[in-house]
Amino acid sequence: MIKRNYMDIRSITRIAAVIYADNMSSRTTNTIKRKFVESAYINNNNSLLTLAELINKIEEEMGLLFSEEEIKKIVKDKDFFVEVLNRSSEDIKYNLQEKRYSVLCSKPIDEMSEVIENYFSSHQDYIVKLTIESFKDLIYRYLHSILDSNISAYSHFVGSISIDKIPKMNQELFNDEEIDIINDFVKWDNDAKNRAIFKLVNYCIEYAVVVNNSSEDVLSKSLRTKIFYLDNAILYRALGINGETRRRRTISFLRKCKESGQKFVISKFTRIEFFNTIEYHLQQLNTSTPFGQISPRTFRRYANGDGFYQFYHEWRDGRINYGFDIFKTHIHTLYKELVKQFDIDEDFKVPFNEREEPSVIAIYRDEIQTVKKTNRNEPHLMDARNMFWIECIRNGNNIDIASTKYYFITSDQKLQFWDKNHSTNQPLTLLPSQWMGLILKYVSRSSDDYKSFISFMNLPKDNSVISEDELQAVMAGISEMTEEFSKQESIIESMVEIKFGDILKGNIQGNAKAYAKDKLEKELEKQLEKKERERLEQTKAHDNIVSQIKEKAKKLVEDSERRLREEKHRNIVKDIDSLERRQNGIMEQVDDRRTLLKVLLFGGEVVLITGWIIMILKIGWDKMEMWTYLIGLPLFLFPNLFFAIKGRSINLISYIERICHNYQMQLYAKYDFSDNELDELKKMKEQIERTH
Known part of the structure; x- marks a missing residue:
């Protein structure tokens, strides 16, 4: 087989599209060969080519070497090719019928490129x-x-x-x-x-069919007669121990095989290996006890793929009863259900002498150990025994696919690497993806089948700095300190940042527990400091709020007092104005009374004097003199007598004032007026105006 530069894969995907432009079923080997020839013409724009040129193109582009007779037989088919005669028979050229060329070009030949572009854009x-x-x-x-x-x-x-x-x-x-x-x-x-x-x-x-000149008809018919011995890794995947994704695709593979007529067997050694490894992992789990509940999400994030411990933590999550014995029973039940579901036979009949094990098994074990580069003897020995088992039951019937009945189905690519270098005829091992490809090609396929097949195409990734056993010990130590999943994740994140430091040295669980304790204590200190800061900030905020409230209250009180003062001032001014108006009205009446009394007093005097003068003029002084004295004598005696008795003289003006004052008091009482009230209001007004 010719080696290719990886850039040629672009052409090969186009070739594959041409080969499968038509119906992919009911194809003969000759049809496949014609498809490769058609692909050469598609890649060269249907140029006219001699037989020699066509042979060279196929070899250059596809790594396939056809004989001239094979090519001639294909291109002589007038339903697909055109022959152009030249002077020499060696110069006869061929190309595709124009109609055939148009049909092939109308197919999605560049679909892989389009798929990649569509994925990239989305x-x-x-x-x-x-x-x-x-x-x-x-x-x-x-x-x-x-x-x-x-x-x-x-x-x-x-x-x-x-x-x-x-x-x-x-x-x-x-x-x-x-x-x-x-x-x-x-x-x-x-x-x-x-x-x-x-x-x-x-x-x-x-390509393999053409290279080996095999028969497609024989290949398709022989697929249904196979018996598959299942590897321990396949059992782990089918039971979900290696994750739900692998479980689904492995179950899909087993179901498709069963539908296609294949039978399944678990050898005695695979069965022993399965239950021994379950026991081993349970013992490893037990060595990390006691441990609390461990976050399955955190474990999955840092584990090197889905494994036994991850399976256990997901099973335990949310359970009240989660003892190891219960978990072990759960796995045994899953195993029995799988065996029943797919009619799997358990083969305890070893095809060689177990007591005197053939030396070739030890050779196989050492070779497999060299390939896998691990120090665990038991798995390599089980692989070697299973490989020798398959060789024994084949009994030399392994020349081709038709004569070979037994295969060992494994997901272990390193075991297949050993097998590729070991087996001279039919391989002992098959990957699920390889057999799935054959089934879908020759038996049946649907959209879901394509999806199941593609699920086997994932690339394995090994980027973990910690093994699953170490991770379990680390998580066990952390879980002793906290079962809070968010804290577990935070702690292991900090461990990853330092690449686990010295945690993986010595007592891993104890180291992890101590690290988690220190981390949690520091976290607690930080939380306490944070709480104290928050308390101080809250106190400060509270004081600020209280201060603001006091300030607002003070302002409200001041505003209220100001409004009350203003209101009181307005009321006092109003009352003063009312009292002053009443006072003015009273004083006007008193003044009117005073004026009246004065007019009457002085008017009486004027009338008296005027009458006296008139009488003198009419009667004469002689007659009036005596009356003058008689009338004047009381006027003289009364004031002197009043002065002798009262000790004060008679003052008519003062008397009028007293009368007016009494009248004023009467009016004050009548109109509810008080000088004291008015004076008090004025003082209050002055006081308010001073404070304002």
């Missing part, structure tokens, strides 16, 4: 660091990794040739940030994207 806010070209380049690199790994796997599966070297593992091609972007693209719920990637994987299958 997720541009998320993919801020990449341009459209750099994003396309990343996705095409990912598609190239799918292409290489699947062509290698399917070539091994559908043919009898040996594969010298498996392509580089996908996860080693991309950094963590790129893996996140790729996985988001793969998870995108889009039918066009799902079909386009599925076509690429189908291209890998048909």
